[in-house]
């Protein structure tokens with residue numbers, strides 16, 4: 001099995017530049033929405049899964065929440081640590097593959113009062129079983145009534161023919177086969193298979209993992225709202241309650 005592309009420093013560095021350009025400016029709006037939906041008072045604990053360079057973690061911590069940010073990428077976490085320091089903010093950043101989340105939090109006393117997983121951050125392993133396990137693990141780490149907000153690709157759009165030359169969608173398995181372009185200057189031939197879900201599949205996964213009150217909304221970066229999901233939306237937002 002090839003390693004997760006985010007563990008490659010060149011890939012992570014270039015992706016971070018693109019996230020900063022495209023998504024960093026919209027972070028404040030996203031966090032305002034997240035805070036309203038999680039409905040928590042300052043001092044509550046929030047888990048940021050696939051936190052990247054900490055754009056949500058740091059903003060939430062500045063608003064008084066205790067945030068634990070988890071990511072697989074050393075590069076992203078290094079940058080997250082610098083950014084938190086520059087903003088005189090404290091966040092617990094932990095390097096961990098979400099697929100082995102339970103190894104890091106086997107103490108059942110560790111309960112979070114909310115969780116976020118924003119912008120295709122870790123869910124989407126080939127085969128739905130690993131994603132179900134991940135959602136079950138997250139569910140196990142939450143306190144009763146805690147909410148989880150996930151934003152990820154809207155599989156419906158893939159079935160409608162969203163194609164990019166470095167990506168190939170297999171509609172029989174719902175899997176996007178991705179590879180870096182042949183002329184990519186990085187030091188590794190990175191590739192990844194990513195399972196994308198249509199809304200009804202995602203709802204089933206959340207349900208089996210134990211979440212209730214599951215809602216699926218449309219999702220536009222920098223403009224998080226309670227929008228109805230449209231088939232051509234690039235991303236969807238899933239909100240579930242423990």
Ligand SMILES: C[S@@+](CC[C@H](N)C(=O)[O-])C[C@H]1O[C@@H](n2cnc3c(N)ncnc32)[C@H](O)[C@@H]1O
Pocket residue numbers: 004006019023049050051052053054055056070071072073076096097098099117118119120121122
């Ligand atoms: C597109 S970035 C989004 C980062 C952040 N959530 C944001 O919105 O700025 C995806 C992040 O997910 C992380 N990630 C991907 N797969 C992961 C895994 N299996 N375990 C932990 N982190 C993962 C990557 O390292 C990367 O930082």
